[in-house]
Amino acid sequence: MFTQESTQATASKLIQAVPSALDEFRCPACSQVFATYDELRRHFDTVHPATIAPVTVALNLNGKNCEVLVEPHWTLKRTLQFRLGLTGAKHMCDKGVCGSCTVIVDGRAVLACTTLVLECEGKQIQTVEGIAADPKWKPLVDAYCKWDAMQCGYCTPGFLVSAKALLDKNPNPTEQECREALAGNICICGTYPRHSTAIVEAALKIAEGG
Amino acid sequence: MADIVGVNGQREEFKVVGKHNLPGKVSYALATGVAKFGADYVIPNMLHAKFLRSPYANAYVRSVDLSKAQALPGVVDIVTWEDEAIKALKPAMFGPVRPWLDNYADQEGIEVAVIVVAESEEICDEALRLLEIDWEILPHVVDIRKGKEDNAPIIRPEDKIFGGGMFSAPPAKPRQGNVTYAETVQGDVDTAMAEAENVLEYELMLPAFSSHLPNPPGSVAWWQPNPYLGEGQILHFEGAVQRREQIGMMHGMTPDRTVQEGIFQGGKYCDWGMRRSQEITPLLAKRTGRPVRCVNTREDTFDFLMNQRYMYMKIGFTNEGLITAIDDFSVADGGIEGSSSFGAANDQGYGPYYTMKCLNIRQWMEIVDSNRGKMYLSGQHCPFNWDSGTMAIYLVAEKLGKDPIDIAQLNLHGPDSQEDDRPVPSFEACLDAGRKLMNWNHHPAGMKKMPDGRYHGASFRYQICPRHAFSGYNCKLELRNGVVHMPTQGPVTGIFAVECNAMVVAEELGLTYDDVVVDFDYREPFTPVGGGSDGSTASAWAMKECANLLKKQILEWAIEDAENPPPAGFGGPPPGGPSPLKGYKPEDLDMIDGRVVLKNDHSVGLPLHQATNRHIIATYHGRPPAAIWSLGMGKMLDTMNTAYCEVAVDPDTGEVEVLRFGVVADPGKVLRPTSLESQIDQVMFFSQGCQLLEDFVYDERTGVRLNNNMIDYKKPTMLDVAPVERQFLETRAGNAAYGASGISHSLANTHMVVIAIHNAIGVWVDPPATPDKILKALGKA
Ligand code: FES
Ligand code: FES
Numbered sequence: 001m002f003t004q005e006s007t008q009a010t011a012s013k014l015i016q017a018v019p020s021a022l023d024e025f026r027c028p029a030c031s032q033v034f035a036t037y038d039e040l041r042r043h044f045d046t047v048h049p050a051t052i053a054p055v056t057v058a059l060n061l062n063g064k065n066c067e068v069l070v071e072p073h074w075t076l077k078r079t080l081q082f083r084l085g086l087t088g089a090k091h092m093c094d095k096g097v098c099g100s101c102t103v104i105v106d107g108r109a110v111l112a113c114t115t116l117v118l119e120c121e122g123k124q125i126q127t128v129e130g131i132a133a134d135p136k137w138k139p140l141v142d143a144y145c146k147w148d149a150m151q152c153g154y155c156t157p158g159f160l161v162s163a164k165a166l167l168d169k170n171p172n173p174t175e176q177e178c179r180e181a182l183a184g185n186i187c188i189c190g191t192y193p194r195h196s197t198a199i200v201e202a203a204l205k206i207a208e209g210g
Numbered sequence: 211m212a213d214i215v216g217v218n219g220q221r222e223e224f225k226v227v228g229k230h231n232l233p234g235k236v237s238y239a240l241a242t243g244v245a246k247f248g249a250d251y252v253i254p255n256m257l258h259a260k261f262l263r264s265p266y267a268n269a270y271v272r273s274v275d276l277s278k279a280q281a282l283p284g285v286v287d288i289v290t291w292e293d294e295a296i297k298a299l300k301p302a303m304f305g306p307v308r309p310w311l312d313n314y315a316d317q318e319g320i321e322v323a324v325i326v327v328a329e330s331e332e333i334c335d336e337a338l339r340l341l342e343i344d345w346e347i348l349p350h351v352v353d354i355r356k357g358k359e360d361n362a363p364i365i366r367p368e369d370k371i372f373g374g375g376m377f378s379a380p381p382a383k384p385r386q387g388n389v390t391y392a393e394t395v396q397g398d399v400d401t402a403m404a405e406a407e408n409v410l411e412y413e414l415m416l417p418a419f420s421s422h423l424p425n426p427p428g429s430v431a432w433w434q435p436n437p438y439l440g441e442g443q444i445l446h447f448e449g450a451v452q453r454r455e456q457i458g459m460m461h462g463m464t465p466d467r468t469v470q471e472g473i474f475q476g477g478k479y480c481d482w483g484m485r486r487s488q489e490i491t492p493l494l495a496k497r498t499g500r501p502v503r504c505v506n507t508r509e510d511t512f513d514f515l516m517n518q519r520y521m522y523m524k525i526g527f528t529n530e531g532l533i534t535a536i537d538d539f540s541v542a543d544g545g546i547e548g549s550s551s552f553g554a555a556n557d558q559g560y561g562p563y564y565t566m567k568c569l570n571i572r573q574w575m576e577i578v579d580s581n582r583g584k585m586y587l588s589g590q591h592c593p594f595n596w597d598s599g600t601m602a603i604y605l606v607a608e609k610l611g612k613d614p615i616d617i618a619q620l621n622l623h624g625p626d627s628q629e630d631d632r633p634v635p636s637f638e639a640c641l642d643a644g645r646k647l648m649n650w651n652h653h654p655a656g657m658k659k660m661p662d663g664r665y666h667g668a669s670f671r672y673q674i675c676p677r678h679a680f681s682g683y684n685c686k687l688e689l690r691n692g693v694v695h696m697p698t699q700g701p702v703t704g705i706f707a708v709e710c711n712a713m714v715v716a717e718e719l720g721l722t723y724d725d726v727v728v729d730f731d732y733r734e735p736f737t738p739v740g741g742g743s744d745g746s747t748a749s750a751w752a753m754k755e756c757a758n759l760l761k762k763q764i765l766e767w768a769i770e771d772a773e774n775p776p777p778a779g780f781g782g783p784p785p786g787g788p789s790p791l792k793g794y795k796p797e798d799l800d801m802i803d804g805r806v807v808l809k810n811d812h813s814v815g816l817p818l819h820q821a822t823n824r825h826i827i828a829t830y831h832g833r834p835p836a837a838i839w840s841l842g843m844g845k846m847l848d849t850m851n852t853a854y855c856e857v858a859v860d861p862d863t864g865e866v867e868v869l870r871f872g873v874v875a876d877p878g879k880v881l882r883p884t885s886l887e888s889q890i891d892q893v894m895f896f897s898q899g900c901q902l903l904e905d906f907v908y909d910e911r912t913g914v915r916l917n918n919n920m921i922d923y924k925k926p927t928m929l930d931v932a933p934v935e936r937q938f939l940e941t942r943a944g945n946a947a948y949g950a951s952g953i954s955h956s957l958a959n960t961h962m963v964v965i966a967i968h969n970a971i972g973v974w975v976d977p978p979a980t981p982d983k984i985l986k987a988l989g990k991a
Binding site: 001003006008011014029047071081088091092093094100128129141142147150152153154155157160180183185186187191193195 | 235240243246249332333476703705728729892893896919933
């Protein structure tokens with residue numbers, strides 16, 4: 001059963017499970033594993049000299065510092081899924097048009113599929129898991145579930161992150177302001193009319209202290 | 211028909227069913243991103259796989275040299291169509307009827323000939339680029355009207371049938387060139403047409419419409435030693451919810467050795483086909499000894515929900531507006547191998563005219579094989595040509611200067627047959643409410659300008675609410691530790707069918723919705739789908755029977771435990787002495803508000819968990835009695851829906867604004883209103899998209915589809931969609947739980963907005979009615 005409590009706990013666990021430091025360095029070209037980054041670099045220089053070597057990036061993710069090994073062209077979306085175990089940001093269009101991969105970086109809603117992870121070094125990244133784990137945002141999650149602001153649910157985390165980014169800036173939005181803020185999120189199941197209802201209700205609850 | 215034979219089908223008081231705002235049983239997982247879809251799975255030490263995809267619309271791979279690709283560091287395996295293991299594969303379901311993968315590509319972008327497995331997707335891409343392929347490029351057809359010409363290149367000349375899969379229809383005459391023929395005839399169309407007081411002719415073009423699955427299809431598979439079954443391995447597989455057993459069987463595995471724990475299927479709009487990326491990973495994982503992931507890109511995911519179709523209609527009718535002859539000629543895209551015959555011949559059976567009194571109907575269809583795209587089964591828009599009838603009603607009304615609603619009423623046959631002249635109560639009730647909802651005041655085409663100078667148009671359509679007729683359900687309920695559990699494999703597709711079932715269980719057992727625990731377990735047989743949206747209500751009918759079987763046992767055990775309580779400490783009597791149920795019979799009891807109580811004195815009783823703590827299981831297999839709709843081959847009517855649309859058309863810019871949609875529907879009985887409303891919104895969103903924005907664009911020269919990405923293929927956004935005003939009626943006339951019917955996809959439409967545009971400007975504009983087409987129709991471009 002998926003309840004508010006159980007999913008909040010799962011989200012917290014997923015955040016806890018993000019490794020703070022790398023304990024192995026796997027070659028992306030041949031999967032050989034090394035104990036240090038320097039060893040991996042030497043391996044690259046000798047075995048894969050024509051390939052661009054992976055790099056390490058320090059991130060602050062949902063309030064937690066962590067380090068990842070990625071290839072320089074990797075997007076934040078890909079890094080979240082394939083290195084950090086966070087799959088709340090979804091891959092739908094992979095072209096920056098659907099909002100399914102929305103995350104918040106330094107307070108702004110950004111599209112993780114078109115953001116290079118290298119650009120995120122030293123920035124504060126918040127994903128849907130971070131919002132789900134924070135009790136402050138329980139009214140928003142509750143309202144989404146109460147109003148069925150989802151059908152298949154694939155786009156929903158992206159909408160929820162956009163909604164949270166809106167409420168950060170405008171804690172008392174009108175329905176029209178909600179629609180404008182969420183116009184960059186595409187729901188193929190057509191759940192649009194639901195979102196502003198949920199957000200406006202959640203905003204009131206949050207203002208009342210949850 | 212109504213739910214007369216089911217237990218409590220005539221229930222009058224509802225405490226749970228019909229309640230708004232009960233969260234879905236998995237909604238918290240979906241909203242928080244905790245839910246994992248097939249594409250989300252990442253397994254340690256995982257490899258990636260990619261298919262070679264054809265750059266040509268129609269071509270053979272005559273040979274391929276793998277040596278350079280094999281030499282690329284990071285490439286782990288390359289499989290081709292010539293490998294015995296590939297030759298042995300058979301599609302899991304609704305797949306191509308050709309070999310599972312061969313050297314022939316009948317569509318640009320389709321999987322062909324080679325699969326590469328490597329350490330990363332980039333290495334797969336690089337290896338695919340390094341393949342040295344000898345292509346034999348054949349001429350192609352991406353315009354169906356050209357495809358039927360005598361000198362058109364023949365696509366797949368070896369094909370004997372069209373419309374692979376379960377809905378194939380027999381051809382009406384031998385195939386010629388690319389064309390297969392299908393025909394259904396009722397009455398004497400030629401005579402009726404000759405005798406008609408009026409005749410009108412019109413054309414429709416239905417553009418192809420993307421199925422546009424939200425989550426790109428794909429899978430991850432790995433093999434593990436089997437901890438319980440001794441010898442051999444088990445296949446662990448994610449990414450093809452509902453098809454676990456079939457995919458296991460493709461790879462020689464029995465269901466008990468095929469594990470798939472994920473329950474989240476994502477959006478599946480009546481598209482039940484598996485993609486090759488969902489079927490291949492077990493083989494690749496076996497060959498490489500490592501987990502393998504294969505996921506389609508967005509560009510790979512632009513399959514059709516609706517094939518392109520051209521229609522030419524001729525309608526004979528009386529001076530009153532009674533339609534007496536229908537001659538329906540259409541040219542439909544046969545798509546590629548494996549396309550469904552929904553959207554083609556199968557539409558004739560499900561035809562758009564079975565609600566009409568007209569007894570003279572000919573449907574002649576030419577299905578043209580093409581190199582356009584694939585449609586896996588059917589869509590939210592199935593049956594696709596229903597709006598050819600909607601247009602007939604509108605045009606007859608326009609010609610006679612009448613209201614289309616009056617023409618629809620005149621033409622709709624009665625509840626029992628085409629010869630039945632009586633009104634259909636559900637339809638009449640929908641119309642009464644619809645006229646009020648929309649403030650309906652029909653005006654002739656091009657006759658109403660709004661204060662801002664734009665033209666106003668309005669349209670109306672109706673349909674049946676389809677009722678479930680076919681599938682049976684294996685239901686199971688358990689009382690465990692005093693709590694009712696409903697085990698199910700799901701799937702979780704967004705239709706909230708599991709929730710409808712849980713609500714019915716709660717209703718029948720006197721519990722709250724939250725009291726019913728849904729156990730998602732891939733091994734459980736219960737799956738509340740089938741027959742489309744009506745699967746929710748039909749499965750809920752079967753689950754209602756099951757709930758009452760459980761209830762009977764609970765009451766029997768409550769008495770047994772009251773008479774012969776187990777010793778204290780082993781579930782014995784509660785503190786305070788013997789059970790208040792002692793001395794009664796099961797038939798004296800009821801379950802109300804979470805308690806087992808005396809029927810005639812609800813204050814006497816025990817909470818369910820105290821009444822008995824036995825482990826009780828009830829099962830039921832069955833389905834609602836077949837709907838009159840199916841028994842009557844579509845010639846009987848009970849539950850109906852009506853939809854309305856208002857538009858404003860700017861004659862200077864050609865821009866169309868849908869001012870509002872209105873829906874008055876009678877689903878018989880509303881089980882879960884929140885999701886029903888949402889599904890109505892969805893079909894209107896689909897309908898607005900396909901009439902104003904969406905179409906596939908092909909390069910005629912190369913046969914390449916030009917807009918298979920979400921930048922170029924536009925879906926409506928939150929700012930584009932019109933408000934949808936909905937009203938539900940409950941005549942209880944359906945055949946599923948409490949007289950409910952399915953509803954949503956019968957409201958999907960291809961021409962309601964376009965008819966409203968005609969009503970605004972007096973000119974036809976084929977969908978999608980983009981501003982350039984509107985201006986052209988107005989002679990301004
Ligand atoms: S997946 Fe990133 S915007 Fe669509
Ligand atoms: S809920 Fe399915 S895509 Fe939005």
